[in-house]
Amino acid sequence: MTGATEQPPHTASESSVTLRRVLALALPALGVLAANPLYLLLDTAVIGRLGAGQLAALAAGATVQSTVTTQLTFLSYGTTARSSRFYGAGKKQRAIAEGVQATWVALGVGLLLATVVWIFARPIALFLTNDAGTADMAVQWMRVAAFAIPLTLIIMAGNGWLRGIQNTKLPFYLTLCGLVPGAVALPFLVGRFGLVGSAVANVIGMGLTAAGFLVALVVAHSGSWAPNGRVIARQLVLGRDLILRSLSFQVAFVSAAAVAGRVSVAALAAHQVMLQLWNFLTLVLDSLAIAAQTLTGSALGTGRISEARAVGEKVTRLSLWFALTLAAVFAVGGPFIRRLFTIDEAVLDAMAVPWWLLIAMIAAGGVLFALDGVLLGAGDAAFLRTLTLSSVLVGFLPGIAIAYWAGTGLTGIWCGLAAMIVVRLVGDVWRFYSMRWASLDQPDD
Template identity: 65%
Template sequence: MTEEIVSARRIFGLALPALGVLAAMPLYLLLDTAVVGRLGATALAALGAAATVQSVVTTQLTFLSYGTTARSARFYGRGDRQAAVAEGVQATWVALGVGAILMVLMWVFAGGIARFMTGSEEVARLAAEWLRVAALAIPLTLVEMAGNGWMRGVQDTRKPLLFTLAGLIPGAIAVPIFVYFWGILGSAAATVLGMGIIAACFLRELHREHEGDWRPDRGVIGKQLVLGRDLIVRSLAFQVAMLSATAVVGRFGTAPLAAHQIMTQLWNFLTLVLDSLAIAAQTLIGAALGAGHSAKRVGQRILGYSAGFAVALAVVFAVGASLIPRIFTQDSAVLDAVTRPWWVMVAMVIAGGVLFALDGVLLGAGDAAFLRTLTFASVILGYLPGVFLAYALDWGLTGVWAGLAAFIALRTVGVVYRFKSMKWARKEL
């Protein structure tokens, strides 16, 4: 049974569709960035600030995906598929309730948030307009996260890919059309369209699969939130880092902020590509622990695949250093700002091959408390010092990305140590 669990066919059978899901949104955002970039550096900077805020708001609740996967996979490993699906019902209630609150808060505070994130009144005005329209997508995005969570738990990563494509393809077609007619607001409207279709697909699948009670279950939601508490703190550490970086870069000027937007979207794409194997690790390790099988070999196999893939990605981005940024802008100032931090990002990709694989192993085992502590410590000791030194000493965008590299390095050392200790392999959450 253990051999079957860790077979390459099974791992990649889960990872490849997950790769499609994980890569689809960053690819969409890259297209969005490229289209808005044709409006000029001001619009691109506004999108950079606004997209960072939107990402903070939605990804703060990553436990709707990762925590739900860990719990659903345990039930699935024990042979109780209905209990695994029921986790998705309760996670969806959380998504709708929290999403509605966040949507209203964004409508109210978009102006103040945008002014904090940028150093230009015009950039802030455009960013606030984008945020108010895109706020409609917040609860839809959280429903998608919950849907991905329970479906990964029951080892179905194919349908989530189909659902994602069903929404993002129409959204991608709409981006250039909407932006042509409505400017940067068209970008936000296309996002709402795409996410609405995806959320509807997940809700339909949940209705088809679930056979039990649809009412909110305080007991199940409470257990999800206990696991989610540590993942929320972990996500908060990520978001503090990204917000502080964007806020500091915004003080360096429009060109560095536009360059930071390009690099951030590329980095998000690269890390989510690497995370596809981590999704397989979450699903298979959760099921293995639920069934009482060894999970160590799963992690070892995925670590090997992920490290090799990361080296290949780093080579591609090293060779394309002078070409890839030009896909998104022809502005000479923005291209110049990208040049030096680009090589920091390339080095980060190699370390990320180890980091994201083992991060997935620990998430699948529900080792959220350790990941919370490690991430928070890495932000305090690595990222924030680098970012604020970059601002104080005028190191520019390169200094900010050096801080991110320190953050990645500290986390990599931590997850390697934890994996070797085997303290994460608990049978119960």
């Protein structure tokens, strides 16, 4: 399948890590990563005008949607790690074939998850909102939005193999092909159908983008289209650790939403606004981590350990400066930014103190996410899994327990989230400078 005549994609003159090379990968990836959170921020702003109840219902529904899809992050990050190694070794068709198998996984698991969400939507919504009226609205949103779950996973798989072959521009264009029509339709559909219109617009946008990724795969792939159990099994071995890592995040975020819902409707609505901002900002910072992952995997694929370390150091410096700039913007413009999403005074009051914790997390994330990218590119998923689990147990859960039992409200919840970030940051810095991640083991052909 790989072909004997394929050559490594790098020449000697391209072996050094340059700012231009990093940004050439990072900027289109930034567009892809920022697009969906930007859409969610628009969604939050549109629904926020309907009232705190609808905003709280969207918070519950979006939490579920995020939970069931982000468990499969290995479809993008794991696929990139494997594809980039093959691409760095000059096996481009083998790298693309990883995308075929990842797409089969996306389709099968996506349909299963959509069915589960449809069946159990009401008990899940009632658990998250602790209010029957809000839960009823959330159920309607969740059952329509469930159709977007397999579409989202197909998109994740497409991003994975395209990043692996160092093509981050095409995913950006395909993302725009779905996001722009969905964003244009959003206010009209919400105006006509209320909260459910938000879910319909989401399905439309994801459907268009997923179709584009499937077409791109058909054009690029020249081998078998049959599911390959051996390759899928190897992807799932890497995916197992990434799934557990993602599950740790979701335990934290679902617990945070549940506790916020028990504080008050205003606290849950405020948490939704801040969480969507955090998700947006982390994915913006993750654009540089995508470049780090792709370049690290490619460098290790041909044995260039010193270049892999140089990638990590350069991307971390860039990411830190970028994060500090974002933190400054949110510190100065906080009052204006918060009022973009709600004019409810109770919701604004609930955000006042946790906002400064958000700013501190942005600054720390500049280093954290860059190093996450290096370790993911090296396939160091087992370490990242263990570190994330530890950060939840040592950092987040004590904070959330204090928030629940001591009544510290949204501030206590976000103290727990900040502690989780600090634990991960310390672990990533230690791991990177230990160089234990620089294994030269290749994925099996």
